[in-house]
Amino acid sequence: MKDQNQKKLNDSWGMRWGALAIVAFTMMAAYYVNDVAAPLKTMLESTLGWNSSEFGLFTGAYSFLNVFLLMLIWGGLILDRFGIRFTGKLATILMVVGTAIEYYAMTQMTDATQIVMGYKWNVLVASAGYSLFGVGAEVAGITVTKIIAKWFQGKEMATAMGVQVALARVGSQAAYAVAIPVARAYEITTPILIGLVCLVGGLVAFFAFSVLDKKLDRQLETAVDASPEDKFSFKDVKHIVCNPGFWLIAVLCVLFYSCVFPFQKFASELMITKYQIDENLAGTIAGLPALGALFLTPVFGGMVDKRGKAASIMMLGAAMLIGVHCVYALPFITASWVAIVLMIVLGIAFSLVPSAMWPSVAKIFPVNQLGTAYALIFFIQNIGLWGIPTLIGAVLDGFCVVGTTESGAKLYDYTLPMCIFTGIAILSLIVAFMLKAADRKYGYKLEEANIRK
Numbered sequence: 001m002k003d004q005n006q007k008k009l010n011d012s013w014g015m016r017w018g019a020l021a022i023v024a025f026t027m028m029a030a031y032y033v034n035d036v037a038a039p040l041k042t043m044l045e046s047t048l049g050w051n052s053s054e055f056g057l058f059t060g061a062y063s064f065l066n067v068f069l070l071m072l073i074w075g076g077l078i079l080d081r082f083g084i085r086f087t088g089k090l091a092t093i094l095m096v097v098g099t100a101i102e103y104y105a106m107t108q109m110t111d112a113t114q115i116v117m118g119y120k121w122n123v124l125v126a127s128a129g130y131s132l133f134g135v136g137a138e139v140a141g142i143t144v145t146k147i148i149a150k151w152f153q154g155k156e157m158a159t160a161m162g163v164q165v166a167l168a169r170v171g172s173q174a175a176y177a178v179a180i181p182v183a184r185a186y187e188i189t190t191p192i193l194i195g196l197v198c199l200v201g202g203l204v205a206f207f208a209f210s211v212l213d214k215k216l217d218r219q220l221e222t223a224v225d226a227s228p229e230d231k232f233s234f235k236d237v238k239h240i241v242c243n244p245g246f247w248l249i250a251v252l253c254v255l256f257y258s259c260v261f262p263f264q265k266f267a268s269e270l271m272i273t274k275y276q277i278d279e280n281l282a283g284t285i286a287g288l289p290a291l292g293a294l295f296l297t298p299v300f301g302g303m304v305d306k307r308g309k310a311a312s313i314m315m316l317g318a319a320m321l322i323g324v325h326c327v328y329a330l331p332f333i334t335a336s337w338v339a340i341v342l343m344i345v346l347g348i349a350f351s352l353v354p355s356a357m358w359p360s361v362a363k364i365f366p367v368n369q370l371g372t373a374y375a376l377i378f379f380i381q382n383i384g385l386w387g388i389p390t391l392i393g394a395v396l397d398g399f400c401v402v403g404t405t406e407s408g409a410k411l412y413d414y415t416l417p418m419c420i421f422t423g424i425a426i427l428s429l430i431v432a433f434m435l436k437a438a439d440r441k442y443g444y445k446l447e448e449a450n451i452r453k
């Protein structure tokens, strides 16, 4: 007879946090690669001749397959059918292959400038690689959420999720900080090569995690690592999409994240051209929200746990976003310190909203629908992560060119794009307000503390 009281692998503090460290490293590499090309926008223009529309297409390509081929939905199904080890490895392999294609297109296909469907061939190949990477990164995101739920069940689950997101921000900040200096010191694609090497390390790390996870499964005596109650189910989809809270959170998510991630992709150039910030520093400034979020997300998460007020916090974050984008839109404010202060405020908003939003999903839906709810929200969020960079790139090329830089790249006036971001931020405040009203009407308890005294 088996000893039911036998200590399991995840009962050991060191083992479960060690396991988290391994998968968090893979996600850190993913966030690094996700963001590393963004600060290189101007260099891509002067070195490879990419215009803003092409940069926008490339940036939005992260979400292209996720949106148009429903890859997040299939990813959710694969995750439930084949489990976290298989899906995690598959997702990481997709990230490695996608990044390798992107790197190849940017290094070996520099002469492939023939126009196909209105874009340079090398842009399309790099975008295809980045799109494949995007599928891997998003599927890895939902897989890691599920890994944490499994390894930290009945333990420090919320803290573990906060720490994982915080560590992912380290990857983002590193990308923004090193991209331009490394590209200037070596080749424009060296920062991407570094990301590729890190992702291969992340793949090895995931294989190592799988050994631990298999051992845990043997201890848990489960053949399949997805318990029936957290499987992706089309019945749940119907139930979830009929809930007004789902739509309000999903729309708030797409609007809010559309004002942060896509904005950051263009922010390095904005810092250099409008605020005259040194090129080597511009990426670090653009990455400040990620750095701020690294420290503040766990702090605000703790506040939401203890004091509640999640709906009000989301409103506050959205209001701060309006202020930030509105001031960036003002053409007569060009002092570099203002740009830096605004990035810090954006960092605070970027910590407030996610720390209130993601736990709110868990308040609206029962545990057995959470995986499905997160996959659907990620899917809707990806529509913005695809559409907004594509739109901003086209707007820059179509309406904002005001000259040429010394290196031959175009010089843009960012007033119109910043007005667009301000408009989206205003919509996000309206939706946050509606969410608070819905909370009162339907009793989601978003304003209540998670931890009861």
Ligand SMILES: NCCCC[C@H](NC(=O)[C@@H](N)CCCCN)C(=O)O
Residues within 6 Å of the ligand: 031, 034, 138, 141, 145, 161, 165, 261, 354, 358, 378, 381
């Ligand atoms: N448990 C959910 C955590 C979500 C963290 C969130 N990530 C996303 O929303 C991803 N779908 C998109 C990541 C894009 C990275 N540039 C986050 O705040 O990072």
